[in-house]
Amino acid sequence: MKILIADDHDLLRDTLVAFLDAEPDIETASVGDLDAALSLIDGETAFDLVLLDFNMPGMNGLSGLDRALVHGGGQRVALMSGVATREIAEKALAAGAAGFLPKTLAAKSLVNAVRFMAMGEQYAPLDFMTAAEDAPRNALADKLSKRELQVLEGLTEGKSNKEIARDLDLQEPTIKLHVKTLYRKIGASNRTQAAMIAKDAGLF
DSSP: OEEEEEOSOHHHHHHHHHHHHTSTTOEEEEESSHHHHHHHHTSSOOOSEEEEETTSTTOTTTHHHHHHHHGGGSOOEEEEESSOOHHHHHHHHHTTOSEEEETTOOHHHHHHHHHHHHTTOOBOOHHHHHSOTTOOOOHHHHHSOHHHHHHHHHHHTTOOHHHHHHHHTOOHHHHHHHHHHHHHHHTOSSHHHHHHHHHHTTOO
16 A cells, blocks of 8 residues: 655654654655655555645645646545644535545544545545534643744744744844743643644644
8 A cells, every 4th residue: 555645844744754654555655745756656656545744835725636646647635734624624525535634533534544544435534524614722722922922833834943033034043032931831742742743732
């Protein structure tokens, strides 16, 4: 079973690859944007399933899904996201997506969902699709200020303090202070651990 994973967050992509490659009958390829994914789809390798991150470069909302679905002579494509709403998931499924995977999905559930979709079925977690629209905000997000969330997102993207400072138009010492504070708030001891905590909580 060959699976293509397209996600611009290196840490998250590598984690997904590790989960799936641990299975004896699953082989993965991975890229960081839609154009690279489309190039592989059009190549010689036939993928049983393509997993696309909803927010990565080139996607432009659901138009990226539409493009992927018509490449390679028709392809099974599923969306992944930590921020997409139920409405977006419903539209993706209606457009022909093989499924929708929240990034909060447990590893075992992820593997089962991938197998299910690769066999031709359509998948979306029942609890996500039936959750009330006014569900409470993410518990981890509630612990952090807006600026701390922006800094944490930068960490999940593997950016340095200097890069985050430039993105947010702040001084690097200010970023260091935010990093130290958010570590304490979420119980992280380093950048990788902070990024993993954010991923497990489905923040980005």
